[in-house]
Amino acid sequence: MGLIRSFLGLFSSDIAIDLGTANTLVYVKDQGVVIDEPSVVALTGSNTVKAVGIEAKRMLGRTPESIRALRPMRDGVIADFEVTEQMLSYFIRKSNGRQLARPRVLLCVPSGITEVEKRAVRDSALAAGAKEVLMVYEPMAAAIGASLPVMKPIGSIIVDIGGGTSEVALISLGGVVINTSIRVGGDELDESIDKYLRKTYNLLVGEQTAERIKLRIGTAFDIGKETMEIRGRDIIDGVPRVIEVTAAEIRQAMSDPLGAIVRAVHRTLERTPSEPAADLIERGLYLAGGGALLRGFDSLLHEKTGLNITVVDRPLTTVVSGAGKIIDNLEEFRRVLIPTT
Numbered sequence: 137m138g139l140i141r142s143f144l145g146l147f148s149s150d151i152a153i154d155l156g157t158a159n160t161l162v163y164v165k166d167q168g169v170v171i172d173e174p175s176v177v178a179l180t181g182s183n184t185v186k187a188v189g190i191e192a193k194r195m196l197g198r199t200p201e202s203i204r205a206l207r208p209m210r211d212g213v214i215a216d217f218e219v220t221e222q223m224l225s226y227f228i229r230k231s232n233g234r235q236l237a238r239p240r241v242l243l244c245v246p247s248g249i250t251e252v253e254k255r256a257v258r259d260s261a262l263a264a265g266a267k268e269v270l271m272v273y274e275p276m277a278a279a280i281g282a283s284l285p286v287m288k289p290i291g292s293i294i295v296d297i298g299g300g301t302s303e304v305a306l307i308s309l310g311g312v313v314i315n316t317s318i319r320v321g322g323d324e325l326d327e328s329i330d331k332y333l334r335k336t337y338n339l340l341v342g343e344q345t346a347e348r349i350k351l352r353i354g355t356a357f358d359i360g361k362e363t364m365e366i367r368g369r370d371i372i373d374g375v376p377r378v379i380e381v382t383a384a385e386i387r388q389a390m391s392d393p394l395g396a397i398v399r400a401v402h403r404t405l406e407r408t409p410s411e412p413a414a415d416l417i418e419r420g421l422y423l424a425g426g427g428a429l430l431r432g433f434d435s436l437l438h439e440k441t442g443l444n445i446t447v448v449d450r451p452l453t454t455v456v457s458g459a460g461k462i463i464d465n466l467e468e469f470r471r472v473l474i475p476t477t
């Protein structure tokens with residue numbers, strides 16, 4: 137049986153892709169997560185792909201003039217179609233390994249996606265080498281990845297804070313009941329740090345350094361007491377300088393985008409019907425996506441909503457592992473797939 141299976145495996149395969157604004161992850165049926173790389177593509181002057189993923193991210197912000205490194209998904213749905221297609225095809229080929237046939241692909245898509253965007257994403261995946269395309273909403277995949285009882289008549293709210301977007305979704309009975317999507321995520325936190333340093337210290341640091349500051353001393357709630365030495369360039373005289381910032385300053389700098397995410401959660405709670413709302417009192421909210429790792433985010437949301445907050449296990453891989461469970465048990469989960477026409 138095992139032999140027949142692996143023989144058949146040479147001819148067909150199922151993969152699940154979480155094409156995030158910051159990171160792309162690929163799960164291969166019965167194998168697990170085989171790719172976890174930044175959603176970055178480096179192009180030459182004539183627009184041929186020079187590098188994808190980890191290698192391309194190293195080029196962001198420090199490329200020679202002849203090479204551009206960009207993030208085609210940046211603000212949520214596909215911002216740059218051709219480049220996204222090339223990135224997808226690179227990841228599909230890489231994950232498909234020695235398989236001979238084109239894979240069936242389950243794509244995780246934002247729940248705020250329009251019909252036109254859906255068609256565009258599907259066409260991209262087909263052009264990138266998929267034999268057939270299935271789709272699931274990201275918050276649904278996240279909820280399955282977090283082992284929430286998505287098929288039962290129990291309301292769960294999942295808050296997924298990604299790089300370019302945050303999504304808040306109420307899930308029950310195999311469907312997304314309501315959702316709120318905003319184009320504010322980890323990138324905006326980085327940008328607000330960058331802006332703050334410019335305004336307060338006349339210091340230019342760049343996006344990557346801003347992200348490093350967030351990862352090192354960033355907090356959403358009054359818990360961090362650390363300081364950090366930061367190197368940058370003076371805006372006025374262009375000279376390299378070193379300053380020291382505190383966790384409290386960085387928290388203050390990020391307060392606008394943090395507030396926007398809290399408001400998105402509130403808007404979803406306001407629209408939640410009373411029965412699932414009662415479930416939330418017991419079960420609380422679940423936080424996923426890389427932004428869930430910002431220290432104190434759970435405390436901030438608890439303070440603002442009064443509900444229990446659970447950060448899911450491994451928030452960066454919840455969506456793809458949920459999508460993986462779907463392709464491993466397609467019959468059980470068929471109802472959560474969204475119609476693609």
Ligand code: ADP
Binds near residue numbers: 155159297
């Ligand atoms: P997407 O699904 O949009 O690709 P991810 O879920 O991969 O996004 O999350 C990426 C975001 O999470 C980035 O903005 C990154 O800076 C942020 N992030 C990752 N780890 C942490 C951490 N430990 N603390 C705060 N933010 C983090």
Ligand code: MG
Binds near residue numbers: 455
């Ligand atoms: Mg995501």
